Amino acid sequence: MGLSTLHNVRFAGMASCVPKRTLSNLEDCPPKLRSERERLVRNIGIHNRRICPEWQCFSDLAFDATEKLLEELQWQRDEIDALIVITQSPDYPIPATAIILQDRLKLSHATIAFDVNLGCSAYPFGIHLLGSMIAAGTIKKGLLLVGDKSASTNDPLFSDAGTATALEFDPQAAPIYFDLNSDGSGYKAIIKPVGGHREPYAFHHGFPVRDAHGDLHWPDGLILDGPAVLSFSTQRVPPAVTRTLEYAGIDKEAVDHFVFHQANRMINETIRKKLGLPVEKVPSTLQDFGNTSGASLPVTMTVRLNESLSTGRHKLLLSGFGIGLSWGVCILDIENAKFPALLES
Template identity: 35%
Template sequence: MTASDLQSGLAIKVDSMALRGVVCALPTQVVKNQTLAAQFGEKEVNDVIKMIGVHERRLAPPHQTAADLSQAAADRLLDELGWARDTVDALIFVTQTPDYTLPASACALQARLGLKRSCAAFDVNLGCSGYVYGLWLAGKLLDGRAIKRVLLLAGETPSKITDPSDRSTAMLFGDGGSASAIEFDAGAAPAHFVLGSDGAGERHLMIPSGRYKPYLGDDARLEGRDPTCLFMDGGEIFNFTLSNIPQLVSDTLETAGKTREQVDAFLFHQANTFMLKHIIKKAKLAPERAPINMDRYGNTSCVSIPLLLVDKCPQVQSAPQTVAMFGFGVGYSWSGAVLDLPVLAVNRLIEV
């Protein structure tokens, strides 16, 4: 495993990691943004839909959490793969909406899924970049001895932390959960990652209050807002993304030794359709190789990349594919990966 610094982040090669299957679980409730016209005004709603590209989203009911959705995905994945529960050596849960402040939801999920007590389990508090970070962490854990199988869960319920009266977020985010099965395979093609962060952007996408650092009322952008709900400065996020992600695409491809034509699918975090189209154009990618599905699901944070895989890439179950993945946003944090995927035994979307 080697690592080096690039303009956009730390480049890392991971050997012996094979992705075997992915399942995403969505709530059954579908909310169409057009139904919010009575609240925000028809013109305003149409303008937002045109800009962000979200027509409908899935919202979890009050009793359903990100851990619940991810557990349902994991149960289905393990059953369809035929993995015995006592063969999972580690569980990673990526989320910013855990069940509790403590304990870690991953520990609870270990028991709920019936995994062995010797299974390592921990949460990762990352959002938009979290799925790719999770893949990297899983690859780092695999050693072919103590840890041969890792279950990566990524789940988010942004609906529980958004202010329904905030037009900038109320029509953007959707809920979901996912599970990915990752296994040690000495013959697997190397996976390549580029990871980076810039905490100078922390205040542009955040929940200002509600944990342990008191909000001092020192940000004029938050006047009249509930500081315990999600705040997003869309302009700052847009500028950060266009300034950094095209370079991330180039650096990740260079690290992997791949041309744009050698990649079957470019899977971007589904942040904003207008923004994504700009990134695809600036990165000189063929639009047909960079699918977008946020019109039906919205921005699902760390779930958006696996959701693209199961929703828009059925070919991964019939032939090996080279896939590039790019997460970016809250933190600021960003991540890129290029994986030569074997044929996936499971690639499924379910409702719960």
Template identity: 75%
Template sequence: MALSTLHNVRFAGMASCVPRRILDNLLDCPPQLRSERERLVRNIGIRNRRICHEWQCFSDLAFDAANRLLEDLGWQRNEIDALIVISQSPDYPMPSTAIILQDRLGLPQTAIAFDVNLGCSGYPFGLHLLGSMISASGIKKGLILVGDKCASVQDPLFSDAGTATALEFDSQAEPMHFNLNSDGSGHRAIMLPVGGHREPFSAEHLIPTKDENGFKHWPNALHLDGPAVLSFSTQKVPPAVVQLIDYAGIKKSDIDYFIFHQANRMINETIRKKLDLSTEKTPTTLHDFGNTSGASLPITITAQLRESLMNSNSKLLLSGFGIGLSWGSCILNTDKSTVFSELVIS
């Protein structure tokens, strides 16, 4: 069932980490592409992006975010019962990145640790997954590490980030409500077609082609069907949000902030207008951080809402959507004791 409610789960805290290196979509491009990039920046709303150093992995960013969050929470590492990593940027094809981070973070061997292969929709799915484990079993405290290493110098859309979120058992916690959906018939809209068992990597995938601007494109690069993604996002997300609000038995005005995956300005503005939401209730980080995949919800909360949330009790609606195709939303509550760490620069 797409709609569900979790009880006895408290949203304890969040930390986000981005690389130090910044790419400017206007300045860090060939001069002959400047006018095209100016138009693109106006349309997609992304000026600056964060990109990892060559030696950095997503797991390095997630590691720094998790360390900061555990320190700010005051949690002991031997208290952590579960570690879930949600990313499409693993350190290795095997073993799972979560297993490696369990050791790096000094978590106990009794901690459950595993990976989930989800992208832009991953954050609400991760909250539901860990929340279900806490609500239904003896797990008391757990971490979700979400993000990706997906930035490149040529692509003006994507940015690198890693985040950490802490959930804990609390019999007095307000319920969390979820609406999670999947549509595999659209899996080709966002796809990395080469490198798996269906099409193994071979020497021919090393031969690029050049476009009219002289940029090289490799057969094993990410395939993104822009019109299909636009149609999917703007048609599926608004009704799913309305359905979740109705299911939770609240009104739209009861939500303090609506935080959407930071896809691009055109998609996000269409969703906002379809739901008749004010810009004050829909914070954005597209201009300064770009599309950070599954990390975009916590990045937006950390960068735009941290001070506000630390000083009030708030009801948030979070909505992620993208590769799969998949889309998921959740409604959760934060209070003045919820920890929102300062943005970590790595």
């Protein structure tokens, strides 16, 4: 795909929802790990995270966010032509979570509903996917639901969240610019290797094993190659941002806010400094919400920018990057959109 432009697509609104339960990376860790965890928190910048109870799914958070957004927009259910869900945390392996939510949200049977499996880079890819359907003139209004249930009590990085974004056809809307990229040669950098058809779940995967450092881990858990992700993120994202700005003919000084995937403080600060961006233009939610996977862009926009984005016109550059490996940049104008305050469920 690379560089592309969409016309006639308006960003109508957004809502984000997180679980009520907060975990502290310092207070809620075992005492013997406290000094090690303090050093880690200084590096990754994540103090608190949100985690779902066992019964709660990503789709529950996304449902609540969607209900609130539809209330704010005053959209009728039968007006919604498409429902796209981007998650790595589906309710079931099959059927698609989007189909379940179509019924749960009481949308029309004529609603196009399907899932996409993508994580950290999900938001710009999702805006392009839904926006392309609208720009083509096939649909007038659509919903994009993005998020994951990826938090655990032991891992200090990830948080749970669900978000909903509304796009609609508008011939007066400003163009939206994109740079979307994929590099599957690095797929092992962030991977959950067990549970698919390549390596089906077996009895022995239910027992922890010790790694080379003597630490216990679960064979069916997430494997994250930190150095590889750091190198990928800091090498790929800054050039993509610069390339998209040049393609759009926009000076970076004309952008009101640069919103990046909330990976960790080291990665995000390196990207910000490479691009020479002022701190006040780069909002962060890492300290309070951690890495919320594909939901990190909308969560950050909701928590840090919702009041300003609800009035007037603002130019934003959004960038998601990570699992795949994949990375995307999106430049769009948001004018008088609906941005309800962060929901807790």
